Amino acid sequence: MVLKGVHDNAGHQGQHRTLWLARQRFYWNSLEHDTKLYVSQCKRCVLSKTPEPEARAPLVSITTTAPLELVCVDFWTAEDVNNKSVDVLVVTDHFTKLACAYTCPNQTAKSVARVLWNNFFCVYGFPARIHSDKGANFESSLIAEMLTLSGVAKSHTTPYHPMGNGQTERFNRTLGDMIRSLPPRSKVNWPRMLNTLTFSYNCTRHETTGYPPFFLMFGRSPRLPVDVLFESVILDGENVDVSKYVQSMGRDLREAMSLAQQNAHQQQNKQADYYNRKCKGHLLELGDRVLIANKGEKGKRKLADRWESTVYVVVSKNCSLNTYKIRHPVTGGVKVVHRNLLMPVNFLP
CATH class of the missing domain: 2.30.30 (SH3 type barrels.)
Incomplete structure (x- = not known):
């Protein structure tokens, strides 16, 4: 009753302040021990004051070895010039780092299914697995049925743990930075610029793989407006027939994919080592x-x-x-x- 009066009824202050209040009014041999124990076990203080979270588990990297082995999806939202929210479905291929961004009328499962089927599956091919958060739109029966019929597996992150879909989260930040850097006239119509922005992103060397996502997905470098303007030659000028071209492209692509996998593995280990230096906490046991x-x-x-x-x-x-x-x-x-x-x-x- 005494400790409740100097702690619970005194603003749930910390150990030192509560102990000071108690000492000003009472005395018994174990007063300091009892007071500190009472405050440390105060559930209201634990719920409201303990920093979240002190523990940090080691980083676990997802490894892929081929295009479309794992495709990650997420929604990104921003306001247009009329302060109206625009929903953008972001789709990234985990191995090649190819990123696509599609505006949607809303975030319903129906919109997700339509965009994935028409804009991604029927353009790039059907992935082995789709990875998302546990949003109702991604976990709906409609999406489950579509993926089952397509032979596509499904996985998801744990709730409120965006690092479980880290690649898409990183691209979301990059997309936001690219839109913010647009000239004012272009920024007004940023939803119309999504294809241009993602194309530019996919044509640029990715720091993780060391290759442009476009090249790893299609086996060739894209022709850009600047190439047409200055008549740049991306490939050698030899005239080859289709079969030789396919053989050459296959050889180059296999070499690039192998190097990209090695580079990605090195970057993941480097990031994990840096992250894991700050790991705290311990493994939990059954019954905890x-x-x-x-x-x-x-x-x-x-x-x-x-x-x-x-x-x-x-x-x-x-x-x-x-x-x-x-x-x-x-x-x-x-x-x-x-x-x-x-x-x-x-x-x-």
Whole structure:
């Protein structure tokens, strides 16, 4: 009752301030120990004050070896000149880094299915697997049926963990930077510039692979307006028949794909080493009690608790992906959450 009066009823202040208030009014032999323990186990303080999240699991890189082995999709949204939100479906090929951006009337599953089928599948071919977040549009029965009929597998990230779809997230930032850098007259009509911007991006050497995405996807360098203007010659001028051209292109493309895979692997290892230097926390064990970072509450985030109030229990783990299955203590429902969004709270009473 005493500690509740100097802590709970005094603004849930920290250990030092609470201890000062207690010492000004009371005394017993274990006052300091009891006060610090009470404050450290105060659930309201844990939910509202603990930085989110202190833990950082090691980075796990996705490896691909061929075009269209894995295609990542996500929505990117920005306002047009009339302050109206424009939904853009971003599609990236994980191996070649080829990126496409398509305006959509909305983010419904119907729009996603139509754009993927008409603008990507029927142009570039059907991928082995599609990867997205767990948005209702991407996880809908319509998308599932379309992919099943097409023989395309489906995977998704864990909730509120955008790094699970990192390549698309990075291109989203790049696309935003490219649009911001447009001259004012062009920026007004930025939705009409998407094809031009993505084409320019795909024709430029990617820092991860060392090759332009266009070349890795099609086996040749694109002809640009500047090439036509100055009569530049991208390929050698020898006249060859179709079969020799195919053989030559196949040989060059195999060599480029091998080097691109090596370069991508080196870059991924370099990025993982840098990221993993800052890893904190530890592996969770079965039976551990955990809180989930509060990412879903709407409204003013400055006033929201940093952690959800429900204490879950770890029931299984996937160490290779740094994900955990956790069970709700009342309903028994199970959800999969990335380690970066969990905080162990075995210390709570």
